[in-house]
Amino acid sequence: MLELDAVAKSFGAVVALRSGSLRLERGSIHALIGENGAGKSTLVKIVAGLYRRDAGDLRLNGESVDFTSTAQSKAAGIAVIYQEPTLFPDLTVTENVFMGRQPVSRFGRIDRKAMRHEVEQLFTRLGVGIDPDRPAEGLSIADQQVIEIAKAVSLDARVLIMDEPTAALSGVEVERLFQIARSLRDEGRALLFISHRFDEVFALCDTVTVMRDGSYIATTPISETTVEDLVRQMVGRDVTELFPKLEAEIGEPLLEIEGLSSPLFHDISFTVRAGEIVGLAGLVGAGRSEVARAVFGVDGYDQGTVRLSGRQIPKNRPDAAMKAGLALVPEDRRKQGLVLESSVARNVTLAIRETIAKAGLITSGMENRAAKEWASRLEVKTNALSTVAGTLSGGNQQKVVLGKWLATEPKVLIIDEPTRGIDIGTKSEVHRLLSELAGRGMGILMISSELPEVLGMADRVLVMREGRITAEIDRDDATSENVMFAATHAQGAHQ
Secondary structure, X not given: OEEEEEEEEEEOOEEEEEEEEEEEOOOEEEEEEOOOOOOHHHHHHHHOOOOOOOEEEEEEOOEEOOOOOHHHHHHOOEEEEOOOOOOOOOOEHHHHXXXXXXXXXXXXXXXXXXXXXXXXXXXXXXXXXXXXXOEOOOOOHHHHHHHHHHHHHHOOOOEEEEEOOOOOOOHHHHHHHHHHHHHHHHOOOEEEEEOOOHHHHHHHOOEEEEEEOOEEEEEEEHHHOOHHHHHHHHHOOOOOOOOOOOOOOOOOEXXXXXXXXEOOEEEEEEEEXXXXXXXXXXXXXXXXXXXXXXXXOOOOOOEEEEEEOOEEOOOOOHHHHHHHOEEEEOOOXXXXXXXXXXXXXXXXXXXXXXXXXXOOEOOHHHHHHHHHHHHHHOOOOOOOOOOEHHHOOHHHHHHHHHHHHHOOOOOEEEEEOOOOOOOHHHHHHHHHHHHHHHHOOOEEEEEOOOHHHHHHHOOEEEEEEOXXXXXXXXXXXXXXXXXXXXXXXXXXXXX
16 A cells, blocks of 8 residues: 655755665554664654655555645545644544534534534444543543544545554553554554554564664564564664663662652652662552652652651752752653753753853853763764754653753662663663663662563562552562552552
8 A cells, every 4th residue: 555665865964764665555554663763753754744755766556656745645545643642632522533624514514413423433433432522631642542543534544654652551551552453454454553662563563664774674574573583673783681780789778758648649658779770660640750750849749758868858849859969850751851942962961050150151162061971971873962852863862861860960860761762772771871870879760661671670669559659579579470460459568
């Protein structure tokens, strides 16, 4: 149905896509994988009509096409479901599905009854129970994605592209999305599934295409490949160790949390010691991020104390937390970790501006000198420190956020979902860095929804469920089974 052959795209001197090739078959789900910066997003944006290719061929049903707008791509039967949908929050679900193409009655008025009836039929067909009359505001990411899919089906899109659709979904929501994807495949549509999660690729897809450094590498039936083969193709080398945990001497208590409570979490108490990585595990919505934000002072709490190196940190005071030696790498790097329109240098130096200023003034040269060390140590892949942060790949954006906080030389680093949405090669680098920091005596509180990451990196695992800590498990005793048991049962065994 859709073919790309040696498609290329450059932005000035930056080559975003050298040679992108892809072949989507009718009635199949095709995975597209590659490291951040491999060219996947650029390829998708060319198919979606956001960018025009510089070279190569794009064919739809055997005919060469050249989309100059997203409207042309949609009209040709192509729909893209993004990781973070963009619905109109104050409009109803039905109004969002029919945005820009509302049916009208013979009197020229919008036929709301017809709209609602069609949306009900769509949801029945997709097997989902969303109220067509409710406003889009407050819907989960999973439900928002379903609405985007319903919109695509109502437009009779024959090619659906899902770009990292599961990054913010829970296990149950992922399975529902997979059921919908399989039903669309069985109707004869072609689906492209872009993901960093190999278990999902192997569970859902028929075929996989690998890209590296802006070029096509290989296409293989899922049944004829392995995770090891795909990783080797993606990174051009063997990633020998995804969790390079170094032995570190665990010292005195640094971060001490006692009796922390708010409407979102209850009686939270734990300690992070020097040289220790403490993993905070649990299902989405368990309250892990809320605890991190309260500890750092972004959000408030009703009871309890936060101490760093024996000194109490006042609540609602991120400035006091930073001064005491606390750093927070947030879950949402784009919204809470970066100023996307600013340069790499400015982002890295955001938290140390008072330190680098001379007589209250800061020049670009000062920013660059201060940022250079961390950009180099973290191996941020960018042509220049003046590059706008929003144009970097997800993995490099994560490194910039890390650099910003490590530049403050913290005693304790709180890092929320350290490797969400980044490729396997960069994951290994981030894990190695965390291990090295712990080895130098830093205390690390690592929040992660990926169980292998928690088990592979943490010296001790705290498990949360419904706002409470239900288990504390030492590294040697931690297994997928006992962590998941504590995450899903009210009373976990403290070990």
